Amino acid sequence: xxxxxxLEHREGGVLTLTFNRVERKxxxxxxxxxxxxxxxxxxxxxxxxxxxLIQGHETVFCAGNDMKDFAAAGKPATADAPAPSNSGRFxxxxxxxxxxxxxxxxxxxxxxxxxxxxxxxxxxxxxNAAFSMPFVNLGLCPENASSLLAPQIFGYQRxxxxxxxxxxxxxxxxxxxxxxxxxxxxxxCNALAQAQARKLAAKPLSSLLITKQLMKGHQQQTVLRLMxxxxxxxxxxxxxxxxxxxxxxxxxxxxxxxxxx
Numbered sequence: 349x350x351x352x353x354x355l356e357h358r359e360g361g362v363l364t365l366t367f368n369r370v371e372r373k374x375x376x377x378x379x380x381x382x383x384x385x386x387x388x389x390x391x392x393x394x395x396x397x398x399x400x401l402i403q404g405h406e407t408v409f410c411a412g413n414d415m416k417d418f419a420a421a422g423k424p425a426t427a428d429a430p431a432p433s434n435s436g437r438f439x440x441x442x443x444x445x446x447x448x449x450x451x452x453x454x455x456x457x458x459x460x461x462x463x464x465x466x467x468x469x470x471x472x473x474x475x476n477a478a479f480s481m482p483f484v485n486l487g488l489c490p491e492n493a494s495s496l497l498a499p500q501i502f503g504y505q506r507x508x509x510x511x512x513x514x515x516x517x518x519x520x521x522x523x524x525x526x527x528x529x530x531x532x533x534x535x536x537c538n539a540l541a542q543a544q545a546r547k548l549a550a551k552p553l554s555s556l557l558i559t560k561q562l563m564k565g566h567q568q569q570t571v572l573r574l575m576x577x578x579x580x581x582x583x584x585x586x587x588x589x590x591x592x593x594x595x596x597x598x599x600x601x602x603x604x605x606x607x608x609x
């Protein structure tokens with residue numbers, strides 16, 4: 349599925365997927381999740397595609413789920429194993445992607461805009477990048493295996509600040525914690541990531557595949573199993589008062605009141 353909100357460009361063995369919804373801060377709809385999942389699933393088996401780069405605009409990467417679309421769909425953005433949603437397909441496709449997966453992040457990266465980065469091999473950030481995982485603040489829990497991968501990458505205390513408090517962190521913080529490979533001016537970020545993707549695409553694909561498998565394959569089943577566990581909690585919590593209050597407050601443009609939740 350190809351849609352205007354996700355641009356696809358293929359050149360030099362690199363598939364570039366660009367969020368193209370800047371007016372809505374590149375928030376992701378159900379259809380966008382489907383397009384991303386389709387692209388990654390197809391790229392995994394396409395011999396002409398040797399690396400994939402996910403990028404946004406130099407002012408914004410991804411503000412997470414589109415809340416109106418999310419509420420209208422009536423389904424949680426989870427990796428539901430029996431009947432995967434579009435979001436679940438995207439999470440699984442990125443976690444299991446066998447080839448180099450890169451991201452270029454400028455401006456806000458929220459929720460899934462951060463957790464997708466845990467499954468990337470290389471992440472480059474503009475110095476204007478601002479990361480946050482406010483799941484608890486929405487009455488929800490982490491997704492995309494972030495409850496495992498954030499403590500592994502950040503260390504437990506930094507992960508607790510990011511996931512329990514939902515506190516935002518900067519591009520330099522992300523580099524220090526190991527999420528980001530390099531921080532550059534926003535105008536240079538996408539070009540740097542593209543250049544790195546092309547370097548990878550020029551290398552022997554078999555060597556890239558085996559090297560990535562050796563580095564990540566040992567815990568892939570754990571990651572996928574945890575996605576299911578997180579998804580079950582996420583789906584249940586989405587129907588509870590705290591999440592309903594958070595969504596209502598967002599729609600009504602007010603501060604949520606969790607005093608009764």
